[in-house]
Amino acid sequence: MSEMSYMAPERLEDALAAKAEHGAHARVVAGATDLILRMRDGVLRPDLLIDLRRLALDAIELDGDALRLGAYATHGQLLADPLVAAHLPALRQACSEFAGPPIRNRGTLGGNLVNASPAADLVPPLLAYDACVILDSADGRRELPLAAFFTGPGQTVLRPDEILTEVRLPLPPAGTGAEFIKLGQRRSMAISVVSVAARLSLGAAGEVQVARIALGAVAPTVVRAAAAEEALQGHAPDAGRLRAAAGLAGGAATPISDPRASREYRARMVPVLVRRALEAAWSASREAAAHG
Amino acid sequence: MAEGGIRCTVNGQEARFEAGPERTLLQALREELGLTGTKDGCSSGDCGACVVIMDGQPVNACMVLAPQAEGARIRTVEGLAAAGGLHPLQRAFGETWAFQCGFCTPGMLMSCVALLEANDRPSRDDILTAIAGNFCRCTGYQAVVKAVQQAAAEMRGGEGPA
Known part of the structure; x- marks a missing residue:
């Protein structure tokens, strides 16, 4: 094995300068839980590892009407954070069902996004909350909607000289309810067979002002179910409307068969899980509207 | 990091x-x-046989790059027993037969x-969540739950089980 270099700079500028110099030959290290496997299997052979651990990129904070989640925050930090619990319950739920505690204490938000698995558990709730990603490079900063970040399995628009440093979300409005449902073969340490996040934000008359439905593990990237969202937009939901919308969500899914489940099973589960997620989100949004 | 090696604290001692x-x-x-008390089960972060406590949190030692341990406080199973004898949890594992082959035990x-250091009165669910990343392939998990509750009671000061 050729000698691999490692650095853990104390300033983001130094990390960005190294990434600018080495590009794709340098790999960013956060929790390393995927990186170690890929290096061992020979999928990745970086010349340089740039560890983010000294950069204090793990802050979770409220900034005006936005929530800022540092890319280095672990699943465990997100799970324990009061701001996440108060404003992003569907994200918290996804963190609670992610792997087990020892992996949650290492695996990071940024790693989950950059690895770009179609089954990444944090992506459906982040899409449902309209998250943006902040990409830094020596040349400057880009802010992109998360929906524009992924281009395929393991593929993103992140340039070789860029580092994902932060996820930013608008504070969900009053009257918002959200739900994340993961279907896996076990409650822990399982890769999602299908995952669904739904978010409903209700107006004063109980009408849906914002509907977001995101589906994991049923397409090359996590996808939004746009037709289902549109069917809810502007209407006061009832059980029938939620069921009809859930039926439309299947159109966004183009699942494949793999060792975890067949294409047919995944396709059958999408409307079922979307209906359950919508019902829970609706119930939570009405409760939030009543107490908001 | 190559110069001078990696320095960290392992079981309270400079390493x-x-x-x-x-x-x-x-x-x-x-x-x-x-x-070698910390076991290598899968080297993939799946089985939990290599769980150690790093800066207060349980982590899979196989999922930490060696240089990432620089400056960290690491505790392994070898550090549990004090001069006075086994840790109460180790004793409880023995008394409740919470292991057979023992390979998963250090990580458990x-x-x-x-x-127990975060929660001195863990519920059954708390315990099952805590060991969700630790696989046992022979005894199962019921005796582990019992052992943790027994140790928790002892560590609180001799009350009965919660």
Whole structure:
């Protein structure tokens, strides 16, 4: 094995300068839980590892009407954070069902996004909350909607000289309810067979002002179910409307068969899980509207 | 990091070892420091046999690059027993037969010690969540739950089980 270099700079500028110099030959290290496997299997052979651990990129904070989640925050930090619990319950739920505690204490938000698995558990709730990603490079900063970040399995628009440093979300409005449902073969340490996040934000008359439905593990990237969202937009939901919308969500899914489940099973589960997620989100949004 | 090796604290003692980024904390503990109590089950972060406590949190030692341990406080199963004897949880594991082959036990112990240090009255669900990343392939998990509750009661000061 050729000698691999490692650095853990104390300033983001130094990390960005190294990434600018080495590009794709340098790999960013956060929790390393995927990186170690890929290096061992020979999928990745970086010349340089740039560890983010000294950069204090793990802050979770409220900034005006936005929530800022540092890319280095672990699943465990997100799970324990009061701001996440108060404003992003569907994200918290996804963190609670992610792997087990020892992996949650290492695996990071940024790693989950950059690895770009179609089954990444944090992506459906982040899409449902309209998250943006902040990409830094020596040349400057880009802010992109998360929906524009992924281009395929393991593929993103992140340039070789860029580092994902932060996820930013608008504070969900009053009257918002959200739900994340993961279907896996076990409650822990399982890769999602299908995952669904739904978010409903209700107006004063109980009408849906914002509907977001995101589906994991049923397409090359996590996808939004746009037709289902549109069917809810502007209407006061009832059980029938939620069921009809859930039926439309299947159109966004183009699942494949793999060792975890067949294409047919995944396709059958999408409307079922979307209906359950919508019902829970609706119930939570009405409760939030009543107490908001 | 190559110059002078990696320095960290292992079981309260200063430790120093040479290991590049192609090696893991698990390999460093076992091969450089001779601490073979931490087991190598899957090397993939799936089984939990290598769980150690790093800066207060249970982690899979196989999922930490050796240089990432620089400056960290690491606790392994070898550090549990004090001069006075076994840790209460180790004793409880023995008394409740919470293991058969014992391969998962070091990782189980470290996950459960981290739990007990954060929560002195864990519920059954708390315990099952804490060991969700620790696989046992022979005894099962019921005796582990019992052992943790027994140790928790003892550590609180001799009350009966919660």
